[in-house]
Amino acid sequence: MMRKPADCETMAQLRAEIDRLDLELVRLFADRAAYIDRAAEIKAVADLPARIDERVEEVVANVRRHAAATGLPPELVEKLWRRLIDWSIAREESRLGPDSLRKG
Secondary structure (H helix, E strand, O other): OOOOHHHOOOHHHHHHHHHHHHHHHHHHHHHHHHHHHHHHHHHHHHOOOOOOHHHHHHHHHHHHHHHHHHOOOHHHHHHHHHHHHHHHHHHHHHHHOOHHHOOO
């Protein structure tokens, strides 16, 4: 059963909720990685590069907006997401080959 932060009375309860959330986040990242893998397949057929700068900036703008709407610092979320995007692009390149070797 999920507790709200204010309902946690001990550090053990807080830690259990943080651990639960961490597991959920890891599962969500795994789901995201599956979509990245599918993107690599589609990009290979369409001869698209792993990095599409316009899409990178669109994703960053989206997460900054979501962060602000939920009370998180947009700058922090942007830094985290840029790392995630770089990892995702590297994952795509491992399937497509480096963008520098692709046509385009």
